[in-house]
Amino acid sequence: MSPAAYVFLAVILFAIGGVGVLIRRNAILIFMSVELMLNACNLAFVAFSRMWGNLDGQVVAFFVMVVAAAEVVVGLAILMAVYRAHKSASVDDANLLKY
Amino acid sequence: MTTLAATGVLRASWLLLAFPVFGAAVLLLGGRRTDKWGHLLGVLMSLASFVYGVIAFFTLLSYPASERSRDLHMYSWIPVNGFQANMGILLDPLSICFVLLITGVGSLILIYSVGYMAHDTDRRRFFGYLNLFIAAMLLLVLSDNYLGLYAGWEGVGLASYLLIGFWQFKPTAAVAAKKAFIANRVGDAGLSVAIMLMFAEFGTVNFTGVFAGVKSSGSGVGLALGLLLLLGACGKSAQIPLQSWLLDAMEGPTPVSALIHAATMVTAGVYLMVRSNPILAQSADARMAVAIVGAVTLLFGAIIACGKDDIKKSLAGSTMSQIGYMMLGAGLGPAGYAFAIAHLLAHGFFKAGLFLGAGSVMHGMDDEVDMRRYGGLWRILPITFVTFGLAYLAIIGIPPFSGFFTKDPIIDAAWESGGTQGWLLGGAAIIGAGITAFYMTRMMLMTYFGARRWETEGVLGGAGAHPATPEPHVPHPHESSPVMTWPMIVLAIGSVGAGGFLIINNRLDGFLAPVVGAVPAPHGLWSWPGGIALVLVVLAMGVAWTMYGRVPVPAVAPRGSVLTRAARADLYGDAFNESVLMRPGQWLTRLSVYFDSRGVDGVVNGLAATVGGSSGRLRKVQNGFVRSYALSMLIGAVLLVFGLLVVRL
Numbered sequence: 001m002s003p004a005a006y007v008f009l010a011v012i013l014f015a016i017g018g019v020g021v022l023i024r025r026n027a028i029l030i031f032m033s034v035e036l037m038l039n040a041c042n043l044a045f046v047a048f049s050r051m052w053g054n055l056d057g058q059v060v061a062f063f064v065m066v067v068a069a070a071e072v073v074v075g076l077a078i079l080m081a082v083y084r085a086h087k088s089a090s091v092d093d094a095n096l097l098k099y
Numbered sequence: 100m101t102t103l104a105a106t107g108v109l110r111a112s113w114l115l116l117a118f119p120v121f122g123a124a125v126l127l128l129g130g131r132r133t134d135k136w137g138h139l140l141g142v143l144m145s146l147a148s149f150v151y152g153v154i155a156f157f158t159l160l161s162y163p164a165s166e167r168s169r170d171l172h173m174y175s176w177i178p179v180n181g182f183q184a185n186m187g188i189l190l191d192p193l194s195i196c197f198v199l200l201i202t203g204v205g206s207l208i209l210i211y212s213v214g215y216m217a218h219d220t221d222r223r224r225f226f227g228y229l230n231l232f233i234a235a236m237l238l239l240v241l242s243d244n245y246l247g248l249y250a251g252w253e254g255v256g257l258a259s260y261l262l263i264g265f266w267q268f269k270p271t272a273a274v275a276a277k278k279a280f281i282a283n284r285v286g287d288a289g290l291s292v293a294i295m296l297m298f299a300e301f302g303t304v305n306f307t308g309v310f311a312g313v314k315s316s317g318s319g320v321g322l323a324l325g326l327l328l329l330l331g332a333c334g335k336s337a338q339i340p341l342q343s344w345l346l347d348a349m350e351g352p353t354p355v356s357a358l359i360h361a362a363t364m365v366t367a368g369v370y371l372m373v374r375s376n377p378i379l380a381q382s383a384d385a386r387m388a389v390a391i392v393g394a395v396t397l398l399f400g401a402i403i404a405c406g407k408d409d410i411k412k413s414l415a416g417s418t419m420s421q422i423g424y425m426m427l428g429a430g431l432g433p434a435g436y437a438f439a440i441a442h443l444l445a446h447g448f449f450k451a452g453l454f455l456g457a458g459s460v461m462h463g464m465d466d467e468v469d470m471r472r473y474g475g476l477w478r479i480l481p482i483t484f485v486t487f488g489l490a491y492l493a494i495i496g497i498p499p500f501s502g503f504f505t506k507d508p509i510i511d512a513a514w515e516s517g518g519t520q521g522w523l524l525g526g527a528a529i530i531g532a533g534i535t536a537f538y539m540t541r542m543m544l545m546t547y548f549g550a551r552r553w554e555t556e557g558v559l560g561g562a563g564a565h566p567a568t569p570e571p572h573v574p575h576p577h578e579s580s581p582v583m584t585w586p587m588i589v590l591a592i593g594s595v596g597a598g599g600f601l602i603i604n605n606r607l608d609g610f611l612a613p614v615v616g617a618v619p620a621p622h623g624l625w626s627w628p629g630g631i632a633l634v635l636v637v638l639a640m641g642v643a644w645t646m647y648g649r650v651p652v653p654a655v656a657p658r659g660s661v662l663t664r665a666a667r668a669d670l671y672g673d674a675f676n677e678s679v680l681m682r683p684g685q686w687l688t689r690l691s692v693y694f695d696s697r698g699v700d701g702v703v704n705g706l707a708a709t710v711g712g713s714s715g716r717l718r719k720v721q722n723g724f725v726r727s728y729a730l731s732m733l734i735g736a737v738l739l740v741f742g743l744l745v746v747r748l
């Protein structure tokens with residue numbers, strides 16, 4: 001199976017994640033879409049790593065996983081705080097920081 | 100003549116300056132603590148200067164004529180490589196004449212002020228300024244270089260500003276002080292440019308250096324220097340075209356007017372001209388300009404004096420006219436220098452006498468200055484009347500009073516300058532003598548003779564009313580106290596005798612000859628131009644009597660002829676200044692303000708408004724919705740990728 005298919009799949013997943021970030025209002029779902037985009041990137045990295053036959057891509061994929069895990073910890077904590085303050089997980093309700 | 104170093108008692112000539120400077124410093128820095136005795140210190144310092152001046156005068160007299168120019172080096176003021184400005188005192192026959200006049204007449208005026216200003220709460224400050232005035236004038240005449248002279252010149256301007264505006268609660272006085280200062284600035288600019296030109300041409304500003312340099316330079320430099328110095332002299336001496344400040348300067352207390360007119364201020368221009376005689380000697384055209392300015396001013400001032408009902412303003416016009424005679428004399432070269440100084444010294448006596456007399460009348464009349472409100476005062480103010488009358492006879496040139504001896508030689512010298520010039524200058528001087536007799540006789544008749552015309556019931560807010568305390572204005576004419584009458588008596592004696600003393604036997608001529616050159620052809624006391632002038636004087640007295648003595652003087656001024664109205668308006672000198680100088684200046688400032696507010700400010704403000712407006716719109720992007728931020732990030736990322744692709748492909 002050619003690596004190109006993995007790359008295409010990664011693009012599709014990234015696009016789905018991006019659209020999810022843009023159109024969803026629930027912070028949890030936006031968060032999940034971000035995870036999807038990160039994992040699409042991981043897939044692309046691993047695919048390219050396979051294509052070029054070295055390990056750089058795979059190392060980066062590990063880094064991304066670690067960063068994503070840390071991000072989940074911090075992000076979910078923020079989400080909990082926002083929910084307690086606003087009684088809502090909608091990002092449109094957290095719009096105080098503006099002009 | 101050569102200048103020698105000062106020796107013996109002349110080594111202390113710095114005392115001349117130190118006394119009044121000390122007085123001014125104590126009175127002005129000491130504040131109210133010195134109120135009780137301040138005026139006495141002021142008089143004492145001025146008298147001390149006078150006493151030293153007399154000692155110095157007799158010391159100079161004891162030297163041979165060629166060794167009477169003595170220089171005392173005080174200190175190096177600006178010692179720069181290539182430019183040495185030293186402060187030094189030059190005592191020579193010319194400066195000692197001025198020292199005696201300034202300190203002598205000045206001291207008399209100070210003594211008089213003790214009485215005149217007795218009721219003024221600010222008498223101490225007044226005496227401080229008077230001492231400053233005398234100190235500045237002494238620096239002016241004693242300095243041995245033009246830079247020191249200029250320092251004194253500015254000091255005189257400052258002191259006159261302070262004194263003319265002494266009653267600064269009167270808006271007219273404050274305006275008059277500013278006017279005097281600004282008109283003087285115009286002249287000062289001429290003097291300062293002249294000094295710069297001297298430095299550029301000769302590399303020095305010492306009198307000796309400049310006079311040595313100007314002899315070997317062309318007549319162009321002499322002409323330029325002469326005209327610039329003349330501009331300076333016009334400002335300080337109130338000559339055409341910078342004459343307008345002098346009449347308004349009457350707003351100051353009367354002793355100030357006496358000091359300005361007799362001793363300190365207006366004589367400075369004549370001093371400058373006579374001191375700079377080697378410069379004038381280089382250029383006949385410059386001398387001609389000086390003589391023309393003098394001749395025009397002597398007629399101009401005399402005509403103004405005829406139209407004024409204010410006794411002090413009439414005397415001010417008279418001063419312009421008499422200084423005009425001196426300038427005319429100075430413009431005639433060696434034939435006139437000595438006579439200009441002689442007239443200046445005699446004028447110092449009789450004009451101080453006239454002003455102090457006018458002050459005495461005002462003192463008795465509750466500060467009324469309108470001569471139409473006087474009349475018949477000779478019985479009530481006998482001492483003032485006699486001293487004023489003697490000064491009057493002196494100024495119009497009746498023999499054997501001072502003016503006859505000192506004015507006639509100037510008329511003669513003008514007449515003898517030859518040709519059309521002689522006809523015009525001599526004619527102006529003769530006619531001026533006639534007009535002088537007319538306005539002075541008019542003043543005598545309106546003030547001391549005729550019916551009494553002052554208000555006996557009292558007018559609210561009259562001439563003497565203080566703005567703070569408007570009380571009914573009822574004059575109670577009375578003779579002044581002895582502290583005021585004695586100086587007047589001394590000045591009257593000077594008015595009678597000074598002219599004859601200076602002119603007979605060519606005393607002053609011989610004394611000044613080492614400095615200004617001898618009069619080429621001294622002539623006797625009687626000459627026919629002087630005779631014509633005397634006949635004209637008697638005729639003018641008769642005319643004045645038929646107009647103001649034979650018929651009663653109306654208490655309210657009639658409309659008068661065209662010439663009278665012009666004279667009342669200072670021959671439209673102020674109107675000329677306003678339309679030619681003030682209005683265009685105002686237009687220029689308005690144009691500049693318009694350009695500044697619309698042009699310069701417009702650009703700056705417009706730029707700021709543009710930035711502010713666009714950022715106001717731009718900040719709407721920060722709408723608080725995370726999704727729109729994410730969209731803009733995505734658009735940015737996509738554009739970046741496209742950009743990379745475009746660059747790569």
